[in-house]
Amino acid sequence: MTGTAGSAGAPAMQGAAAEDIRQRLRRDHEATLADADRLRGEKDAARALAALRELRRAWMIHALAEETVVYRALEGAEGLPIAGTRSDERFVEHELVESLFAKLGRLRPGSHEWVARLNVARDLIARHIESEHDEMFGRLERAFDEIGLAELARRFELARDKLALLEDAKAA
Numbered sequence: 027m028t029g030t031a032g033s034a035g036a037p038a039m040q041g042a043a044a045e046d047i048r049q050r051l052r053r054d055h056e057a058t059l060a061d062a063d064r065l066r067g068e069k070d071a072a073r074a075l076a077a078l079r080e081l082r083r084a085w086m087i088h089a090l091a092e093e094t095v096v097y098r099a100l101e102g103a104e105g106l107p108i109a110g111t112r113s114d115e116r117f118v119e120h121e122l123v124e125s126l127f128a129k130l131g132r133l134r135p136g137s138h139e140w141v142a143r144l145n146v147a148r149d150l151i152a153r154h155i156e157s158e159h160d161e162m163f164g165r166l167e168r169a170f171d172e173i174g175l176a177e178l179a180r181r182f183e184l185a186r187d188k189l190a191l192l193e194d195a196k197a198a
């Protein structure tokens with residue numbers, strides 16, 4: 027147990043109801059999958075492209091926040107470099123989904139290629155989520171205590187907020 031790894035100086039979480047990082051990630055993951063499924067059902071081309079932009083933005087924010095906060099914290103707590111661990115695959119999955127989204131943005135919604143790429147992206151997202159829940163959640167639980175898990179959720183949330191601001195600034 028490494029407890030509150032990386033949280034030196036941070037105020038302790040108050041109350042027992044603080045969300046832990048696994049719940050927080052699960053929420054993000056479920057929202058992403060639901061959005062991807064909604065996009066598959068969208069028949070209007072303009073609305074499909076707008077929904078794709080939104081999904082892509084959310085995925086980028088999720089992926090970067092998860093990589094910088096969660097993967098790094100696990101790496102530190104376990105004393106293992108990410109290279110050679112299953113976290114490697116997580117990075118690749120994040121990147122593959124992002125590149126599919128980028129390609130989709132240049133396709134005509136509803137075309138054969140659009141449907142094919144969207145289905146593959148959706149399956150990759152589902153696979154990614156499944157392996158994180160199966161494998162990474164257990165590692166998080168072994169590496170951090172309750173306070174550490176809540177602290178990670180707080181840091182993940184902060185990272186997301188910062189990344190969202192950056193994205194808004196870029197889009198403005």
Ligand SMILES: [Fe+2]
Nearest residue numbers: 089092154158
């Ligand atoms: Fe993820």
